[in-house]
Amino acid sequence: MATHPTITTTHKPPLLRRHFCPPRYPLSPTTPFLTSHLIRNVPVDVYSKRRRFVLVPPRAFTVDLSNHLVRDAGATVLVVSGAYALVSSFDNLTQRQIIEQSLSRKLVHILSGLLYMGCWPIFSTSTDARYFAALVPLLNCARLLVHGLSLVTNEDLIKSVTREGKPEELLRGPLYYVLMLILSTVVFWRESPIGVVSLSMMCGGDGIADIVGRRFGIHKIPYNKQKSWAGSISMFTVGFLISTGMLYYFSIFGYFELNWPLTIERVATVALVATLVESLPTKGGLDDNISVPLVSMLTAYLSFGFQP
Numbered sequence: 001m002a003t004h005p006t007i008t009t010t011h012k013p014p015l016l017r018r019h020f021c022p023p024r025y026p027l028s029p030t031t032p033f034l035t036s037h038l039i040r041n042v043p044v045d046v047y048s049k050r051r052r053f054v055l056v057p058p059r060a061f062t063v064d065l066s067n068h069l070v071r072d073a074g075a076t077v078l079v080v081s082g083a084y085a086l087v088s089s090f091d092n093l094t095q096r097q098i099i100e101q102s103l104s105r106k107l108v109h110i111l112s113g114l115l116y117m118g119c120w121p122i123f124s125t126s127t128d129a130r131y132f133a134a135l136v137p138l139l140n141c142a143r144l145l146v147h148g149l150s151l152v153t154n155e156d157l158i159k160s161v162t163r164e165g166k167p168e169e170l171l172r173g174p175l176y177y178v179l180m181l182i183l184s185t186v187v188f189w190r191e192s193p194i195g196v197v198s199l200s201m202m203c204g205g206d207g208i209a210d211i212v213g214r215r216f217g218i219h220k221i222p223y224n225k226q227k228s229w230a231g232s233i234s235m236f237t238v239g240f241l242i243s244t245g246m247l248y249y250f251s252i253f254g255y256f257e258l259n260w261p262l263t264i265e266r267v268a269t270v271a272l273v274a275t276l277v278e279s280l281p282t283k284g285g286l287d288d289n290i291s292v293p294l295v296s297m298l299t300a301y302l303s304f305g306f307q308p
């Protein structure tokens with residue numbers, strides 16, 4: 001039989017947490033665990049003073065914790081399957097010559113990161129949720145390494161995400177891309193506009209610059225004959241629109257509240273700086289999948305402030 005005190009109150013858990021978590025213990029989704037730990041180890045005098053509040057059976061918290069684990073593990077499996085399905089679908093479209101390999105690569109570039117972010121609300125509110133989410137790009141990172149180093153051959157992956165069909169290409173753009181997804185998920189997650197805007201610029205903005213620039217980029221940028229006005233203008237416009245749309249999406253879930261006139265100015269600044277950096281000549285220099293998200297993070301950090 002359980003030896004814990006019985007529940008004799010109608011107070012809801014948040015109230016209990018307030019009583020049992022002194023200010024030095026942050027109220028976070030892991031608080032239930034800390035709370036049950038504190039209750040069991042609470043010194044006797046404090047315990048007796050607050051006897052009427054020593055009410056929460058640790059079992060309830062264990063169930064709460066395991067609910068989060070089940071939900072996050074399920075969400076991870078779902079998103080990993082989604083990533084696998086996306087890459088296979090584009091391989092299929094390329095094989096059937098419905099789209100060119102270069103277009104497939106850019107569509108995977110645009111869609112995978114944006115859909116990945118779009119899935120973030122599926123994860124629980126636990127503080128560990130971001131690490132479960134980061135497992136998705138991490139597994140893809142391992143997949144790129146294994147195939148990029150030719151330890152295993154997978155034509156699907158190579159055909160849908162490389163330009164020339166060489167395995168070693170997986171170790172450049174696609175690898176940097178998933179590394180940026182991991183970085184942003186772990187550092188910013190869905191609670192900060194910084195990560196959301198930076199990934200939107202990398203996926204949406206940079207991806208569209210290539211698609212539009214290759215097709216309509218007749219007028220080249222004076223300082224970089226490889227890039228065009230059409231590519232850069234579309235990067236700025238689409239990057240700005242996708243970033244704003246993503247921020248709106250996350251604000252609907254209540255992850256952050258934004259002052260919209262100010263947010264629009266800030267997103268426009270980030271989009272402008274990212275577009276300028278993307279337009280620079282980078283022969284042998286930093287890949288756009290590193291420079292665009294990093295410079296966007298820095299600009300967003302300076303304009304939004306850090307809200308991890």
Ligand SMILES: Nc1ccn([C@@H]2O[C@H](COP(=O)(O)OP(=O)(O)OP(=O)(O)O)[C@@H](O)[C@H]2O)c(=O)n1
Nearest residue numbers: 173209210213214217226227228231232279288
């Ligand atoms: N601002 C831009 C960006 C890209 N492009 C077009 O898109 C092509 C690919 O650009 P980019 O992605 O920057 O080139 P790479 O780094 O070589 O390719 P990738 O990022 O796909 O590895 C360019 O050759 C150019 O035709 C453009 O016109 N204007």
Ligand SMILES: C/C(=C\CO)CCC[C@H](C)CCC[C@H](C)CCCC(C)C
Nearest residue numbers: 082083109112115116137161173174177
């Ligand atoms: C071609 C790419 C970059 C070159 O600029 C992108 C490579 C993408 C990866 C191989 C796959 C990444 C998958 C995402 C981490 C998860 C997507 C999940 C979603 C539900 C489809």
